[in-house]
Amino acid sequence: MRAALVLAAAAVVLTGCAKAEAPTATANPADAQAQQQVVKSPSAPAGGGCTIAQHGSPKFDLKSAVVGFSQSEKEANPFRIAETKSIKDEAAKLGIANLKVTNAQSQFSKQISDVQQLIAQGAQLLVIAPLNSDGWEPVLQQAAAKKVPIITIDRKINARHCADYVTFIGSDFTEQGRRAADQMIEALGGKGKVAILLGAPGNNVTTERTNGFKEQIAAKAPDIEITFEQTGEFTREKGQQVTEQLIQSNPDIDGIYAENDEMALGAVTALKGAGKKPGDVKIVSIDGTRGAVQGIVDGWIYAVIESNPRFGQLAFATAQKFLDGEPIPEKVIIEDREYDSANAKDSLGQAY
């Protein structure tokens, strides 16, 4: 009987590997430029930026350098697929031959040892998509000892600017939350009951997308009541499961704010299962994946605020500026689009 248990354990280990979704081909090459990230702020580096002299990193040629990229989550959702692809493509375009890529498979301990290993392998520049904002001490110490510049993308590391990391490139998540709230207010006509599918706990994305949404609702539409909040951990299956419970416990819900598209698509499945029609419950989500934009076309999703995962060009351009001696600000905030019923069909090619 215990032998069966071993096999069960082995099966769990084996099936743990991600069932990667095949990345969908880009529809139109002409869109490629339009898809790239655009810097929103600051347009010119403000005073107090981090220069290579302050940081202490030696100058090197990006092309011949060892560059490490640490991805946080399994590449089972479109955001992560697009993000990793963008870094790899841009490195190839710039002729960076020695790009080392690791994936922590959503295990934080693994991400720490992955990055430590990249440092041990001689990485001269680290691009990190952090799984968690805290707990980076061992990495920061080793990177500081070797003066390796760190650029974090999409999530922040809670550490000191310049001493610990050069810059954070990402969206303004609070603003995304506010814009999602605006869409929700419009969808419900300023009145109704709304549920929030929260992202994974412990990182700034969830906190800021939640705060932005709630602030805006409180300020602009006091008649909208947030009656339900539960984490869907940014995954489709958890989003579906939580929504199923939601429909049971709050059948009169008018709107669902999903903090990413995967959870929104899970919510759509749950609503279909409960016999709802498209538009019965207004869904607003954040990310801009192809599946969610298609969801707008199909009438299930009201609006999607984009969170652009194509970090490659901006990350390496920022690294080059840093190497050229320009001061780099603490945050580089990118501009995000939004999709609604008016533009969803035409914009499908730009979604990822």
Place this chain on the structure above:
Amino acid sequence: MTLTETTRERAGTLFRQHGALVVLGVLVVAGTLAFDTFLTPANLTNIATASSFLAIIAIGMTFVIISGGIDLSVGSLFVLGGVLAAYGSQYGTLAALALPLAVCGLFGLVQGVIIARTGMAPFIVTLAGLLAARGLMLSLTGEGATTYLVEDETFAAIGQGSPAGIGYPVFVTVAVLAVAAVFLQRTGFGQNVYAIGGNEDAAALMGVPVSRTKIIVYLVSGLLAGLSGALNAARLSSGVTILGIGLELDVIAAVVIGGTLLTGGAGGLTGTIAGALLLGVIQNLINQAGGLTSAFQQVVSGAFLAAVVIVHRFLSRRAAP
């Protein structure tokens, strides 16, 4: 073990005891030949430090599995221990260590008492422990949203200091291993653990204190999971809340790869340490290879685990009566 041990049985025992160590050696040699960034002091100490947290928990799990049980709660106790240590650090070094040890030890003790006194299956009791400990951790941290930072410098140094380039967690692992090995191999308690794992009824008839031994085994497992969590919190300077999911399976894998039989009654600690290092080295080599996705690490670890179990089965099968 009888006097009429066959060659096959002897080969089985040898493989069980030293198989992981041999494969570890082979992988290290292969890694050294294939990648020039593998056998560097920085890389090796990284592997050793990262593996030490798993190894400490696996030492406790070895006792549990030899006694014929299983402890699924260790992953949750690891993250709970880390959060409690970070929380406790605001009251000083002692609190940072004592709080996780007390709470995780209590979890282990209660699980042990329930298993020993009611005869309930360890699988179920510790599964309940897994859920309860994670629930407690989530309730302490606002569903994981609050990360307590380690406030105490002395405590942080325990996780981050590295005399002679080797992190303190490695020294702690060696110390825990030494003490555990003495208890397992040189004391009556150790013999009792093997005896109840081999045949519980026979052990009881021979006067082995079955209940007491089981309770101690789960207590030790809980304590070591808490210790490992606390050390990890010191290393990360914070009580990270997203750790330890599925960690119990990695720990069980390390113990089984290390040659301890999941049916109980046989096994040892050196194999467990080799098993833990083996998982760390596989991960490192797959990162070294670069082109492979890290999903391969799980495939390779899983395949290796399956291979070990199959070889055990094949070599230890007795002739039909």
